[in-house]
Amino acid sequence: MSPLWPCRAVLTFSLLLLLGTSLPMMADQLPPPEGDVLLRVTGDIDHPNVGDELHLDREMLLSLPQGVIETSTPWTEGVGRFEGPLLSALLEVAGTQSEHVRIQALNEYESEVPVSDFHDHGVILALERDGEPIAVRDLGPMFVLYPFDERPELLNETVRHRSVWHVGSIHVP
Ligand SMILES: Nc1nc2c(c(=O)[nH]1)N[C@H]1C(S)=C(S)[C@@H](COP(=O)(O)O)O[C@H]1N2
Ligand SMILES: [Mo]
Secondary structure, three states: OOOOHHHHHHHHHHHHHHHHHHHHHHHHOOOOOOOOEEEEEEEOOOOOOEOOEEEEEHHHHHHOOEEEEEEOOOOOOOOEEEEEEEHHHHHHHHOOOOOEEEEEEOOOOEEEEEHHHHHHHOOEEEOEEOOEEOOOOOOOOOEEEOOOOOOHHHOOHHHHHHOOOOEEEEEEO
């Protein structure tokens, strides 16, 4: 055994520790937002970035896997091309196990939505319409959007209740 062995062992061990702890953290955890916080994810999440909540600014929301839904809705004019993060991807980044989440609007409205909807229908948090941000006086800064034109059976009262406008936070029970 060489006299360097203890040093090498310590070095190797430290490297393994570093790899074992910091790499998954870097892959999973988003840094705190630098811009205005558009969305807070609260409650039972594995990957918070500010205290025990996950806060996201516009840039972070746009860096998540996006969905595009071309559709008309009961609340908007004509057919729009809506784009924004997939709610399934957002919950994956937050690290959730719950089967339901409470989606909360800036104006106190809130709705409980089964997480299975997000996977089954590719539901997005629409942030843009036809490449432009959505104003709060419309349904913005973001709203929960299902693919209504592609799946007309979604135009029912239950799904309309889940279509929260002016989304500000998502609570994971
Ligand atoms: N922010 C916000 N989102 C909301 C609501 C609301 O009052 N505030 N109403 C919900 C309900 S109950 C329905 S049915 C649909 C559409 O309501 P409308 O058909 O009265 O326009 O939006 C949903 N999203
Ligand atoms: Mo409603």
